[in-house]
Amino acid sequence: MTVFEYAPAPESRSVVDIRGSYGLFIDGEFTDGHGEPFKTINPADESVLADIACADEADVDRAVKAARAAYERVWGAMPGAERGKYLYRIARIIQERSRELAVLESIDNGKPIRESRDVDVPLVAAWFFYYAGWADKLGHAGFGPDPRPVGVAGQVIPWNFPLLMLAWKIAPALACGNTVVLKPAETTPLTALLFADICRQADLPPGVVNIITGAGDTGRALVAHPGIDKVAFTGSTDVGRQIARTLAGTSKKLTLELGGKAANxxxxxxxxxxxxEGIVNGIFFNQGHVCCAGSRLLVQESVAEEVLERLKARMATLRVGDPLDKNTDIGAINSAAQLDKIRELSAAGEAEGADRWSPPCRLPDRGFWFAPTLFTGVAQSHRIAREEIFGPVLSVLTFRTPEEAVTKANNTPYGLSAGIWTEKGSQILWTAQHLRAGVVWANTFNKFDPASPFGGYKESGYGREGGRHGLEAYLNV
Amino acid sequence: MTTTELHGFLHGLPGVDQVGAEERAARLASRSIKMSAKAEAIDLAISMVDLTTLEGADTAGKVRALCAKAVHPDPSDPSVPKVAAVCVYPDMVDVAVGALRGTGVGVASVATAFPSGRAPLEAKLADTRAAVAAGASEIDMVIDRGAFLSGDYGTVFEQIVAVKDACGDAHLKVILETGELATLDNVRRASWLAMRAGADFIKTSTGKISPAATLPVTLVMLEAVRDYRAATGRQVGVKPAGGIRTTKDAIKYLVLVNETAGPDWLTPDWFRLGASSVLNDLLMQRRKLSTGVYSGPDYFTLD
Amino acid sequence: MSDRLAVRKTYKLYIAGAFPRSESGRSYPVTDGKGRFLANAAHASRKDARDAVTAARKAFPGWAGRTGYNRAQILYRIAEMLEGRRDQFTAELRHTGASKTHAAAEVDAAIDRWVWYAGWADKITAVAGAANPVAGPYFNFSTPEPTGVVAVIAPDSPLLGLVSVLAPAIVTGNTTVVVASEPAPLAAITLAEVLATSDLPGGVVNILTGHRTELTPWLASHMDVNAIDLTGIPDEHVQDLEEKAAGNLKRVHRPTATGWTADPGTARMTAFLETKTVWHPVGV
Structure with missing residues (x-):
């Protein structure tokens, strides 16, 4: 028997130029922050990548004022066709610098280069390209003949798809005529800061896009700032709740894209x-750091054994390791804190009596790593069946009838996504109709497209991103 | 087995979602095989080639030239492995056998009214027996696609059983001609039908129909042999044929084998590449790896 | 007029298709525009609110599962029943101080509003949904679906205001718990009699009368309520209720400057709709 070992195939890092320190991007310039700077590290080896400025309240205020001025003087009044051309420019520059963006994303986030190269960055370009086209067509979008922008948007995004979430936020906001102050996650600021450079290459007027870095305090200062008209947040349900409370009694618009515990x-x-394949893609894509991950496998009892056998064989072929290796399927966990959380919940799964299994797999010594993991014998009441783990951990439950499948799938406060696998068309549509989830993937999973609305039911948040629906959050309607 | 029994079985197999299968194949095709892995893959691929000439214009001279190439693909470099077999029409088998005696390179012959298979069963069996009698160690038969597509699975099954019987000790490769089966569901059913009827190998294509071998089709066939072994204990080989022209193509197939059926299939005993032009590209890439400079077609023989 | 003593109506709550008194046994006096006693309205408690939510939740799958055509016919039936009681409602509105002309006009407008919304039941999906041209071999479509149980805090316009916030919530398949106008709740209960005889399944609309400030915090914080319409809430209470609503990320419809009096567009319907997007591969 021949053992076909794939030699290391690392993507070159030479394409990226990481500076020693980064400031805040406000009014078209990089400026110093007045909070305590922090470091962003490479989660694959724990090496420090750069010092990052932290925006305090005064910095946030500066950014909001810059965005307001840009909104009132330039962007809000600019004809949609001109705004659209700026967005097209940005889309093109993203395509031109795609390799650099992909490598930087993998270094800062830990995700496999295959995904940042084939999924994240192409979608980022597509998002700008798509919404560029809406900029001069808003009167035809079903929100009245001349819908107006909201004003200044404060946007806070997570670390799991740093650049893609930036695109989901900035592209529709700018297309609709708003200006933005965006805060990337503190563990993954680098691609957002590179995006600032892209804005400059595109000659985007200063103040239209402002990127401020920092942790929770910076985010809180931003959403609470009286000078913003709209808040868009992607992240945890707990933080989403806090933001909703902060905005209570104000006239600020709010859209939230929060957690999930999707049934597949x-x-x-x-x-x-x-x-x-869909199960694997559902839970192991991006190390399971996906709000819409198919983290609960609901498999019909009559095929459960066969599915699990095939799943385990397939999991054994997953390649865990260097995010920059082109053959890596599962990269590094984004942070020590996230790794702790995954470990804690997995330990809870074992303690509650579920059976834990991982394929043999050697993890690197340095960095944050977690082997792809499967729990069988999971009950609805187990924490690993109810709480979002946000890691490469799959809980397997079984069902007997379609009604039971749907009942179990819906038995959660979340409602972001779900998966359905059957060759019977009417059963797909029946199941899709009964699932209380915003995105239903039938015979596929974890597909995204700028033309396709995305967002949750219940505690997974409100508002939609993508498609015509995604415009509503950024229009005064 | 009767058509009714076979229908029940074959239509009870899990379906294949075309988009999902294509996506999986494309994902595997994006594997990056470099350096030592690439060198290993190139030699493995060379050793799996069924070097093929199936032309109306074939002559004894052409077949002898091909046989020489099969034994010493790169005359200037004895470290290059020989190919698995030479594949010819039945009337050329004796020429090939003569040329390859003692070399360890097999002689495969297409038979059964290749490529259409539109001949009476007796003619197909006679074709097979003639090739075996002339010394072919492997027979590549075609299934009756008309019978298959009309649901007459019993006829297809019985013909394979009869040809297998006529093969004697020769290995039987069953060509599904997947380009005419049109759907991946049909590819899976035809694979199981052939395996249950006794095929030693299942093979994608004659090379005379477009599309010939594709990655998704081969993926589905590899899943079939994997599942068939799990169910019965018997291992069946796979041979994609036609359309494999570059080293890159060949390596994609090896990755597909490695991560679908598994390493057990990564030998010439269980996986073959039906091709001819791919061999020179494999040799060129091999030389690039050993010398560090790009080679050119003038440095390899056109046979 | 004869000197026959009139048989008065007992104004009760409307929960799960029935007309119970408040479980608390309380009531409060309702007066007309000049401060004269009209009737005792049920003074609903938090437990009544809880029961109403339970009823609304139970009714939700069935109502959401009706075809748009069926819901359209039921809403149109409500308009028919209301038309039949036109004089009764006009008289009831006059008790609140409206002139005869104004009262009649409001009843007519309320009837017409049911008719307007009835027609939307089988059209909103086409307007708010989409077939999305994604860049891959997938069929992708988005459909609006009802959010679930909606708490509706009705404005003080006893009939037209109530209908203007209630009809858009239920026409798409939501079920509701309505807190009627506190000073003028009687028309709401009379409307319940119309709803109860219009083939509207019990539990789709539940109507509470009582003290708004007492009931609304329970509804705003209730974890099995999916959305809340604060139209009838005075500005000073909005923040508190929104904070409570954040507990389970309720969809909140804030009071707007134009309120319910604006020409009804689709906004009051889409406020309580989710968008579900379904993907499926296209292959052979």
Missing amino acids: IVYADAALDQAV
Whole structure:
């Protein structure tokens, strides 16, 4: 028997130029922050990548004022067609600098280069390209003949898809005529700061896009700032709740894209090989750091054994390691804190009596790593079946009838996404209709597109990003 | 087995979602095989080639030239492995056998009214027996796609059983001609049908129909042999044929084997590449790895 | 007029299709525009609110599962029933101090508003939904779906205001718990009689009368309520209720400058709609 070992195939880091320190991008310039600077590290080896400025309240105020001035003087009044051309320019520059963006994203976030190269960055360009086209067509979007922008948007985004979440926020906001102050996550600021440079290359008027870095305090100062008209947040349900409370009694618009605990339902008649692929893609894509991850596998009892056997065999082929290796399937966990949380919940799963399994896999010594993990014998009442783990950990439950599948799938305060695997068309539509979730993937999973609205039911948040629906959050309607 | 029994079985197999299968194949095709892995893959691929000439214009001279190439693909470099087999029409088998005697390179012959298969069963069996009698160690038969597509699975099954019987000790590769089966569901069903009827190998294509071998089709066939072994204990080989022209193509197939059926299939006993032009590209890439400079077609023989 | 003594109506709550008294046994006097006693209205408690939410939740799957055409016919039936009681409602509104002309006009407008919304039941999906051209071999469509249980804090316009906030919530398949106008709740209970005879399933609309400040915090904080319409809430109470609503991320419809009097567009419907997007591969 020949063992076909893939030699290391690392993507070159030479394409990125990481500076020693980064300031805040306000009014078209990098400026000093007045909070305590912090470091961003490479989660794959814990090396320090750069010092990052931290915005305090005064810095936030400066950024909001810059955005306000840009909104009133330039951007809000600019014809949509001109705004659109700026966004097209940005989309093109993203395509031109795609390799650099992908490598930087993988270094700062820990995600495999295959994903940042083939998923994140292409979608980022697509998002700008898509919303660029809306800028001069807003009167045809179903929100009245001449819908107006909201004003200044304060946007806070997570670390799991740093640049993609930036695109989801900034592209529609700018297309609709708003200006923005965006805060990237403190563990993944680098691609947002590179995006600032892209804005300059595009000659985007100063103040239209402001990037301020910092942690929770900076985010709180931003959403509470009286000078912003709209808040968009992607992140945890707890923080989303706090923001909703902060905005209570104000006239600020709010959209929230929060946590999830998606059920991935596999019926007995599913195309099993593709279902197994979908299960793997559902939970191990981006190390499971995905709000819409298919973290609860609901498999029909009659095929449960067969599905699990195939799933385990497939999991054994997953390649965990260097995010920059082009053959890596699962990269590094984004932070020590996140790794702790995954470990804690996995330990809870074992303590509550579920059976834990991982394929043999050697993890690097340095950095934050967690092997792809499967829990069987999981009950609805277990924490690993109810709480969002946000890591490469799959909880497997079984069901007997379609009604039971739907009941179990909906038995959660979340409602972001769900998966359905069956070759029977009417069963797909019946199941999709009964699932209380904003995105339903049937015979596929974790697909995203700028033309496709995305967002949750219940405690997974409100508002939609993507498509015509995504404009509503940034229009005064 | 009767058509009714076979219908029940074959239509009870899990379906194949085309988009999902294509996505999986494309994902595997994006593997980056470099350096030592690439060198290993190139030699493995060379050793899996069924060097093929299936032309109306074939002559004894052409076949002898091909056989020489099969044994010493790169005359200037004895470290290059020989290919697995030479694949010819039945009337050329004796030429190939003569040329390859003692070399360890097999002689495969297409048979059964290749490529259409539109001949009476007796003619197909006679074709097979003639090739075996002339010394072919492997027979590449075609299934009756008309019978398959009309749901007459019993006829397809019985013909494979009969040809297998006519093969005697020769290995039987069953060509599904997946380009005419049109859907991946059909590819999976035809794979199981052939395996249950006794195929030693299942092979994608004659090379005379477009599309010939594709990655998604081969993926589905590899899943079939994997599942068939799990169910029965018997291992069946896979041979994509046609359309494999570059080293990059060949390596994609090896990755597909490695991560679908598994390393057990990564030998010439269980996986073959039906091709001819790919061999020179493999040799060129091999030389690039050993010399560090790009080579050119003038440095390899056109046979 | 004869000197026959009139048989008065007992104004009760409307929960799960029935007309119970408040479980608390309390009531409060309702007066007309000149301060004269009209009737005792039920003074609903937090437990009544809880029961109403339970009823609304139970009714939700069935009502959401009706076809748009069926919901349209039921809403139109409500308009028919209201038209039949036109004089009764006109008289009831006059008790609140409206002139005869104004009262009649408000009843007519309320009837017409049911008719307007009835027609939306089988059209809003086409307007708010989409087939999305994604860049891959997938069919992708988005459909609006009802949010779930909606708490509706009605404005003080006893009939037209109530209908203007209630009809858009239920036409798309939501079920509701309505807190009627505190000073003028009687028309709401009479409207419940109309709803109860219009083939509207019990529990789709539940109507509470009582003290707004007592009931609304329980509804705003209730974890099994999906959305809240604060139209009838005075500005000074909005912040507190929004904070409570954040507990389970309720969809909140804030009081707007134009309130319910604006020409009804689609905004009051879309406020309580979710968008569900479904993907499926396209292959053979």
